[in-house]
Amino acid sequence: MPALIPLTCPTCHAGLDGESEQVVFVCPQCAAGWMLDDAPGAPVRLRALTIRYAPELRGSALGRPFWVAGGQVQVGRRDVHGRGSQERQAVEQWATPRRFFVPAFKCDLNSAIDFGRRLLSEGPRPPAGSAAPFVPAVVPARDLHGLAEFVIVSLEAERGDNLKTLRFALELGEPELWILP
Numbered sequence: 809m810p811a812l813i814p815l816t817c818p819t820c821h822a823g824l825d826g827e828s829e830q831v832v833f834v835c836p837q838c839a840a841g842w843m844l845d846d847a848p849g850a851p852v853r854l855r856a857l858t859i860r861y862a863p864e865l866r867g868s869a870l871g872r873p874f875w876v877a878g879g880q881v882q883v884g885r886r887d888v889h890g891r892g893s894q895e896r897q898a899v900e901q902w903a904t905p906r907r908f909f910v911p912a913f914k915c916d917l918n919s920a921i922d923f924g925r926r927l928l929s930e931g932p933r934p935p936a937g938s939a940a941p942f943v944p945a946v947v948p949a950r951d952l953h954g955l956a957e958f959v960i961v962s963l964e965a966e967r968g969d970n971l972k973t974l975r976f977a978l979e980l981g982e983p984e985l986w987i988l989p
């Protein structure tokens with residue numbers, strides 16, 4: 809059982825309402841964004857979170873929250889069956905820092921990878937709209953790293969050179985939450 813802690817805004821002490829699985833809160837009084845930090849073995853606490861909203865979030869449809877972090881991939885080793893390894897292309901493609909996205913709302917692994925691939929290739933810029941309601945974020949930010957690794961593996965597996973093993977390192981910066989249509 810997770811410990812029950814009173815959720816109040818660390819800035820203005822207003823109560824933060826949310827569903828039981830929710831990991832992100834927006835203060836109804838001062839509009840600050842907070843994420844639940846419940847790393848195993850550490851006391852549960854709230855950490856300040858930057859939330860950016862797409863400008864086109866208007867009307868009745870709720871926005872969808874995505875974890876976003878800048879990342880750098882270093883391809884260590886890429887073994888393939890047979891010849892024609894595209895290791896050089898892989899190293900070149902990942903040489904530039906990228907922005908990784910994964911859904912923070914509830915969705916299955918395949919959909920999460922699809923969203924992650926699409927947004928990685930589209931590379932949207934940080935949105936600067938005004939605050940709008942969004943569906944609850946229930947995926948903890950610490951899952952971003954593992955899901956982003958899934959996205960990288962799924963892209964590399966499609967290179968067409970019969971990938972056998974792939975070793976790489978992924979370094980991610982501080983996560984933000986983007987609310988997209």
Ligand SMILES: [Zn+2]
Binds near residue numbers: 838
């Ligand atoms: Zn507040």
